[in-house]
Amino acid sequence: MKHKLDLLENAIDSLREALEKYEDGEAKGLSSYKFAILHFSHFFELLFKHYVTQSHPLLIYKNPFSKKIEKENTIGLWEAVQFLKNEGMEISKDFNDDLIWIKKLRNDIEHFKFELNAMEVRQVLGRLIRATNEFNDEHGIIDVADYLGGVHLKIYNELGDEYEAKLANARILASEASDDDDGHYCDSCGESYVAAKKGGELHCQFCEEVTFLFECIHCHEDYREDEVRTWNDDHSPHIDYMCNYCYDTIMNM
Numbered sequence: 641m642k643h644k645l646d647l648l649e650n651a652i653d654s655l656r657e658a659l660e661k662y663e664d665g666e667a668k669g670l671s672s673y674k675f676a677i678l679h680f681s682h683f684f685e686l687l688f689k690h691y692v693t694q695s696h697p698l699l700i701y702k703n704p705f706s707k708k709i710e711k712e713n714t715i716g717l718w719e720a721v722q723f724l725k726n727e728g729m730e731i732s733k734d735f736n737d738d739l740i741w742i743k744k745l746r747n748d749i750e751h752f753k754f755e756l757n758a759m760e761v762r763q764v765l766g767r768l769i770r771a772t773n774e775f776n777d778e779h780g781i782i783d784v785a786d787y788l789g790g791v792h793l794k795i796y797n798e799l800g801d802e803y804e805a806k807l808a809n810a811r812i813l814a815s816e817a818s819d820d821d822d823g824h825y826c827d828s829c830g831e832s833y834v835a836a837k838k839g840g841e842l843h844c845q846f847c848e849e850v851t852f853l854f855e856c857i858h859c860h861e862d863y864r865e866d867e868v869r870t871w872n873d874d875h876s877p878h879i880d881y882m883c884n885y886c887y888d889t890i891m892n893m
């Protein structure tokens with residue numbers, strides 16, 4: 641039972657630390673912002689592990705059947721996520737997008753490909769808060785408000801609300817501006833329903849990325865670059881593309 645308590649306490653410590661570093665960042669600049677994101681990412685991981693140990697404390701270990709349990713490695717975030725899926729838990733579209741995005745974020749942090757301005761940091765923390773709230777709403781783990789008080793809670797809510805408002809706004813703009821009246825997934829920010837389809841392009845109303853689309857010569861639907869292959873480039877500069885689905889169907893006939 642010891643681990644269970646430690647995990648939750650450590651998680652909340654990391655969360656407080658993250659919010660404090662964020663506040664420092666407003667005065668001290670980017671290195672504090674980086675730590676804010678690192679601490680928040682750590683909090684998120686511990687929250688997941690805490691969730692797993694609610695089923696049984698020994699599940700924190702990769703091999704709970706080991707004879708030398710104290711020497712066993714503990715699970716990581718992705719094992720904890722997999723546990724959730726194996727339990728048959730419903731995972732919402734937004735939350736799944738968040739997990740994919742968090743994977744990329746952690747990878748970028750580890751490989752030092754990590755340069756963010758103050759605006760982007762607000763957005764990254766806002767999204768991590770959205771993911772935390774979504775996880776808590778879906779699985780009722782902890783009520784963050786009960787563990788955070790005063791200024792911590794104020795920053796947490798502010799960043800979370802700002803992100804939600806900006807996202808909701810982008811989704812409305814996307815469906816209004818889209819040729820097909822529908823918002824689309826954006827590869828760049830990894831959010832659903834945020835990109836407007838205009839001609840042969842997707843214009844993200846959230847992160848402002850523009851993605852070129854390619855029409856499939858067979859089914860005439862539009863696809864992203866990684867979803868098509870060159871079908872015919874004999875008449876350069878005109879090149880025909882075919883979507884992977886049509887291509888596979890034709891090749892397997």
Ligand SMILES: [Zn+2]
Nearest residue numbers: 826829844847
């Ligand atoms: Zn985007």
Ligand SMILES: [Zn+2]
Nearest residue numbers: 856859883886
């Ligand atoms: Zn096609």
